[in-house]
Each structure stands twice: as structure tokens, then as C-alpha cells.
Amino acid sequence: MKILTIAIPCYNSEAYMEKCIRSILPVGEDVEILIVDDGSTKDRTAQIADRYAEKYSSIIKAVHQENGGHGEAVNAGLRNASGRYYKVVDSDDWVNTKALKKIVEKMKELEAEGGVDLFLANFVYDKAGAAHKKLMRFANVFPQGRSFGWDEMGHMRLTQYLLMHNIFYRTQMLRDCGMELPKHTFYVDNIFAFQPLPFVEKICYMDENLYHYFIGREDQSVNEKVMIGRIDQQIRVNKIMIDVMAGQDFSGKSSRLKKYMEIYLDKIMTVTSMMLILDGSQEALEKKKDVWRYLKEKDAGLYRHMFRTPLGMAMHLPGRGGRKIAKAGYRLAQKFVGFN
Numbered sequence: 001m002k003i004l005t006i007a008i009p010c011y012n013s014e015a016y017m018e019k020c021i022r023s024i025l026p027v028g029e030d031v032e033i034l035i036v037d038d039g040s041t042k043d044r045t046a047q048i049a050d051r052y053a054e055k056y057s058s059i060i061k062a063v064h065q066e067n068g069g070h071g072e073a074v075n076a077g078l079r080n081a082s083g084r085y086y087k088v089v090d091s092d093d094w095v096n097t098k099a100l101k102k103i104v105e106k107m108k109e110l111e112a113e114g115g116v117d118l119f120l121a122n123f124v125y126d127k128a129g130a131a132h133k134k135l136m137r138f139a140n141v142f143p144q145g146r147s148f149g150w151d152e153m154g155h156m157r158l159t160q161y162l163l164m165h166n167i168f169y170r171t172q173m174l175r176d177c178g179m180e181l182p183k184h185t186f187y188v189d190n191i192f193a194f195q196p197l198p199f200v201e202k203i204c205y206m207d208e209n210l211y212h213y214f215i216g217r218e219d220q221s222v223n224e225k226v227m228i229g230r231i232d233q234q235i236r237v238n239k240i241m242i243d244v245m246a247g248q249d250f251s252g253k254s255s256r257l258k259k260y261m262e263i264y265l266d267k268i269m270t271v272t273s274m275m276l277i278l279d280g281s282q283e284a285l286e287k288k289k290d291v292w293r294y295l296k297e298k299d300a301g302l303y304r305h306m307f308r309t310p311l312g313m314a315m316h317l318p319g320r321g322g323r324k325i326a327k328a329g330y331r332l333a334q335k336f337v338g339f340n
Helices: 017-030 045-055 069-080 097-111 171-176 224-229 231-246 255-279 282-298 300-308 310-314 319-337
Strands: 004-010 031-038 060-065 085-088 118-127 134-136 167-170 203-215
Touching: 004 017, 004 069, 017 031, 017 045, 017 097, 031 045, 031 069, 045 060, 060 069, 069 085, 069 171, 085 171, 097 118, 097 203, 167 171, 224 231, 224 255, 231 255, 231 282, 255 282, 255 300, 255 310, 255 319, 282 300, 300 310, 310 319
Parallel strands: 004 031, 004 085, 031 060, 118 203
Antiparallel strands: 085 167, 118 134, 118 167
16 A cells, blocks of 8 residues: 555646646655546646556556546545545645655654554745745644644644645545535635544644645636635635534544634635625625624524634724725735735
8 A cells, every 4th residue: 555645636737737746756656646637628637647647657547537626636536545645736736855755754654653644744835926935834833753632732823724735634534534525616625624623633743845835827716816706615615614613523622623623714714704805895795794694603602702803803894994904904914924
């Protein structure tokens, strides 16, 4: 069995997918690479996948499917994964090969001790044209290089959060938790980084700058204008995360896990609200009210908690003046963190 499966969701990715593949290939036979062609039609994505699968048949497999969106490509990767751990690397991103080799060696070492459920590293916001790349590092939050539980997790700063980029899950645990990402929906990486967490007991973190998260294409899903245009998909993801949190029984689980999940949901509520505020139309502002109403109906206690956080209060400043202040705060955070 391979120690690690890496799925690469590809949709018309001819222009950049090979850079991604080549960043993983040198790790060798310990890794299984699944190139998931999500119904590409406009370029040679499918042919490139097949060419690599034929040339590196012991490492790479090509999976072809009808277009189902990013989430369904992640689902397909999980269905086909044979590695003990599962990771997703988007086709326009890439990894630091040396860092990945170190992580794979640590995974093999940990397997001799029973393994972990969640493996974490660092990631970089590789923003096009930016002189300084924003590093998301977690050495202040987690012990390094060994197995630990949620109770050993330190305090995360407001700018820190786990994303699909720095997450590896134990494959069987991910299957057992029942996560299935929705089809034809962007922003499902937030569900991926959220729903399985209550099933995680053992964690390992390595202070390695592994993942380069590219930001800069005008058609990219995290582009602000694109996000506003796809706001209904963001709302769908937000509501699924509310369902996960509202239906969660945290008895017997670490209070630090619960607190982190509340903070993460708070940030997603803020992103959704902020995109609707930036839209500014009456319809958008009604949708913002609806999302918060949905949270209140699902879990009134959680709603009261979220409403009173600094982010929650910022999203509810009254009138045009309040929305103007919220926008200014968002622009400042955008510049500081480096997203979008």
C-alpha cells in the first residue's frame, strides 16, 4: 500500500497542471498521484493525464469523469485512493518537493507507531505580482514532529486557519466520517477542512512550507468579483457547515476542538456576509439576513455566540455607514493576510 494518495482535480487545466504534477513526481513510489479529469472539454487536460499515467504507471493514475465540479473531483479521488493518507493539490497550485519528501518519511515513521488521523504542514499564499509571499505557519499552535491530541493545540491567531492546502487526512477515517462534497459547487474546500475534524483524535504537524496556493488568475474562484457572482454557492457551503456544527455532539471531545470549529464557522459567516455587503444590492442584503436566520433556526445558542463575536458584530453594523466600516476592515485584512 502507498503511504500517500494525492488527488489533483483538473478542469481545463492544460496551462498549469504539469507544473503541479512535476512538483510531486520526484517523491517516487511512496506516493500515488490521481489526476482527476473532471470532464474537461476545452483543452488537452485528458490527454496530458493519460500521457503521464502511461509514462509513470506505477505512480500516476488518470481518472476521467463527467463534469461534477471541484467537490466531486475530490470525492472521486477519495473513492479511488489506495494510500494510507489522502491529500488534495489543486492543478494550479504546487508543492515544495523537498518538504513533501520529509513529510512522507515522517508518515512512514508514524505508521510504525499506529499513525495519525490528521497531518498538517504550512502553506504559502503565492499571490501573482506580490514581492513578499504570505506564509501561513503554525509552529506557535501545534507541537512539532510527533503525535498529539486536540488538548495540546495552542491558540490560533485570527489570521490562522486550517485549509485543504495544509491538510492530509487518514484515508479510512475520511471515508468513515461520511463526508461527501456537493457537486457543481465551489468553496467546498471549507467543508473538507471542517466536517471531518470531530473524527480526528491523533494529529501530527511539521513546520515545513509545503503548499504553494496560487492567487492571481482573473477567473479564479477566490477572485472577489467571481466570489460575488457565485455567492449562492458560498451560501450553500456556509449552510452545510452550519448543519455540521449544529448537529455535532461535542460531549467527550476536546473543548479546544469545539472552540476552533466555532471560530472557523465565524470566519466563514464573515466571508459570506462580506461578499453580500460588497454586492450591496437589496437582494444581496436580504440573503445576508437569511444566512444568519438559518443559523438562528438551527442553533439559537450558536447564533447568539456568533452574533457577539467581533467579526459577527462587524457584519451587523447598521446602515450604509456600518457597511462602509465593514468594507474598510475587510480591505485592511485583505492587505494584511494576502488573500484574494
